[in-house]
Amino acid sequence: MSTTVSPEAPAPAPRPDDENGARQSRARQLPELLLRALLTQRIVLLLVLLVAVVVTFLTLSARNYLTAPYDASYLSATLISAVPLVMLGLAELLVITSGRGGIDLSVGAIVSLTSMVFGFAYGEWGWPLWGSIVLAAAFGGLCGALNGFLIAYIGYPALITTLATYYAFSSIAIVINDQQPISTDPIQAFFSAARSVPIGGGEDPLQVPLGILTFLLPTAVVIWLLLNRTTYGRRLYAIGTNDVAAEWTGIDVRRTRFTAYFTAGVISGLVAVVTVAQFASARPDAGVAGSGMALPAITIAVLGGVAITGGIGRVAGVVLATLLIVWLNAGILLAVPGNAGSQWQLAALGIVLVFAALLNGYASRRYGRTG
Amino acid sequence: MSSSTLTPPGGAPAGQQAHTAKERGRVLPFPITGQEIVLIVVIVALWVALALATPAFLTEGSIVPLFVAMAPVALIGIGMTVIIITGGIDVSVAGIVMVCAVVVAKAMVDSGASLPVAVALSVVIGGLLGLVNGVLIAYGRVHAIIITFGTANLFKFLGLQLFGGTTVDNIPGTLAFFGRGEAGRTLGVPHSFLVMLLIAAAAWYYLRHTPGGRHLYAIGGDADAARLAGVKVQRRVMSAYVLTGLLTGLAACFVIARGTSTLAPNVGAGMELAAIAAVVIGGTSIMGGRGSVLGTVLGALLVQTVTSGVTQLGWRSQLSSLFIGIFILIAVGADLLRQRARRTT
Incomplete structure (x- = not known):
């Protein structure tokens, strides 16, 4: 596990008997080492792919193949769609890492239901903004706690539990306000939370969506600290790697796993606030319309190197996968305008995911377990 | 289990054969499990309650559409049962339904394909898409849920490209043989329901009484042990996904038949979760190695009864998902309790 979780994974130590030719052989090994890093370190692979994508489109843009310029301001404006993706991807990171088939299909349904609760509190009951946001986080946490209780304490399989709560939460979200969205004046004015703010000085400051600063970055930092700088994070990786061994070392496996689902619920509750701001309306199908929010979030997590078997996963991987x-x-x-463009996005997501999964399988056969 | 599949070497005396037959009876579980009995009781109770609440429920105009509506989900559920028994899962079936449905609908509209051609076309395409899943999962050795999430996106892309941004209109009634109308019934029983039952019976026999079927359980129980025992794990796993593809192709024909003459690009949406729900309510373990087709058919019937019942009672139709969610939790909870009881005794 140490080789996969810690970023400074040591290269294999040179054998003592070839100390003489160590320098020469290291030079010869360089391509092999690079290939190994590319295959076993998901972060490296994602960085290379990200650079390749951006350079490709910048070149196309420079030669006028695109319908609009693909430049820094466009890239920063599109980050608005990264906010829910990264946050829910981090939620999936927590539950999938907790192991024992951990997964959460219900995050989209929690977003829908919490959107309505937030809509009621802020748009109808006249609660202050901070109170409504706290309520949304708490309510999302409650939904996540239901998942966590059933999975960690009763022993339900995660896939089925969250499938059932997906059905239940999305149904309640639609019935609770008779299928009607809430878009009263305070909710519509809340659209300002989805605006862009200038970053940096100069003549032409970069416009960055506000949600990045208020929701995405704080969540990512908190989850990173939780995973890498607290004992809870160590315990989570431990139960995900081998929960029997973790039990014998004295870790409260059930409580640790419960907390993962609870935290995923809290994050989903915050995503609900972000979605209400983006739509300027609390929609009962906010998180389940189309293919929903759960499947893209799981896809992002897996693409970001989170092992579906548990115990492996990093915040940076999820963030890079989302950016990609x-x-x-x-x-x-920009390259394929109109309706066809959104269809090609489906194809791109599918190809990238299958490619990454196959590469993972190949790399783990060649180098052992990888991250 | 091995004693039921391995025949003793050399000519076994008659007494020995009687012994193995007896042994087989003991090795195989009882044909109907506790979960299935409970399901039958729950379904009967629901039907009685619905009949008392709305007299219109137990009429032909209500029961026939119920059977026609449950057939596609049950059919996909049969394949999904086989996959889940091997320890896998397939979340791409909604995409397969979409691709098959649009190809068949276009073939019928543009070139007037006949009923056999349409069904064959749909089944072959479904099988091919299932083969893609099967090869990637069995030979790429990647977890099934990841690959099928990926192929779900690809199939959806393919389907949307074929739709070309519009609906397919004026679909002829070629598939009325499987519809809910008069042409779709023999002695009042819908053909789609009959076909589904026949396939379910065949799958039930295959899973329970043939070596191939028992191998699937062995793979789900412990794939490494199964491989060491001589089971061709990769080939069997791949064939499970191909089978599901074939059945999903047939289900796509049923979906067109039960619909109107217009096919919209949202065809099939949510069917993967509905099929998984039917399988799970039917008592098949999501961990693999345990489950039955009979339970899946009953699970699909229960889900459809709830859906129809909620509409007929005049409640909001979305409430049915709440009940389906609760039923899943109860069904799995009952299964967990029984497992725990079995372990302690």
Whole structure:
């Protein structure tokens, strides 16, 4: 596990008997080492792919093949769609890493239901903004706690539990306000939370969506700290790797796993606030319309190197995977205009995911377990 | 289990054969499990309650559409049962339904394909898409849920490209043989329901009484042990996905037949979760190695009864998902309790 979780994975130590030719052989090994890093370190692979995508579209843009310029301001504007993706991807990171088939299909349904609760509190009951956001986080946490209780304490399989709560939450979200969205004046004014703000000085400051600063970055930092700088994070990786061994070392496996689902619920509750701001309306199908929010979030997590078997996964992987998908989609939208563009986005997502999964399988056969 | 599949070497005396037959009876579980009995009781209770609440429920105009509506989900559920028994899962079936449905609908509209041609076309395309899943999962050795998430996107892309941004209109009634109308019934029983039952019976026999079927359970129980025992794990796993593809292709024909003359690009949406729900309510373990087709058919019937019942009672139709969610939790909870009881005794 140490080779996969810690970023500074040591290269295999040179054998003592070839100390003489160590320098020469290291030079010869360089391509092999690079290939190994590319195959076993998901972060490296994602970085290379990200650079390749951005450079490709910048070149196409410079030669006028695209319908609009693919430049810094466009890239930063498209980041608005990265906010829910990264946050839900981090939620999936927590539950999938907790192991024992951990997965959460219900995050989209929690977003829908919490959107309505937030809509009621802020748009109808006249609660202050901070109170409504706290309520949304708490309510999302409650939904996640239901998942976590059933999975960690009763022993339900995660896939089935969250399938059932997906059905239940999305049904309640639609019935609770008779299928009607809430878009009263305070909710419509809340659209300002989805605006862009200038970053940096100079003549032409970069416009960055506000949600990045208020929701995405704080969540990512908190989850990173949780996973890498607290004992809870170590315990989560431990139960995901081998929960029997973790039990014998004295870790409260059930409580640790429960907390993962609870935290995923809290994050989903915050995503609900972001979605209400983006739509300027609390929609009962916010998180389940179309193919929903759960499947893209799981896809992002897996693409980001989270092992579906548990115990492996990093925040940076999820963030990079989201950037890759968002900027790839943004480019496709300019290259293939109209309806066909959104269809090609589906194809791109599918190809990238299958490719990454096959590469994972190949790399783990060649180098052992990888991250 | 091995004693039921391995025949003793050399000519076994008659007494020995009687012994193995007896042994087989003991090795195989009882044909109907506790979960299935409970399901039958629940379904009967629901039907009685619905009949008392709305007299219109137990009429032909309500029961026939119910059977026609459940057939596609049950059919996909049969394949999904086989996959889940091997320890896998397939979340791409909605995409397969979409591709098959649009190809068949276009073939019928543009070139007037006949009923056999349409069904064959749909089944072959479904099988090919299932083969893509099967090869990637069995030979790429990647977890099934990841690959099928990926192919779900690809199939959806393919389907949307074929739709070309519009609906397919004026679909002829070629598939009325499987529809809910008069042409779709023999002695009042819908053909789609009959076909589904026949396939379910065949799958039930295959899973329970043939070596190939028992191998699937062995793979789900412990794939490494199965491989060491001589089971061709990769080939069997691949064939499970191909089978599901074939059945999903047939289900796509049923979906067209039960619909109107217009096919919209949202065809098939949500069917993967509905099929998984039917399988799980039917008592098949999501961990693999345990489950039955009979339970899946009953699970699909229960889901459709709830859906129809909620509409007929005049409640909001979305409420049915709430009940389906609760039923899943109860069904799996009952299964967990029984497992725990079995372990302690």
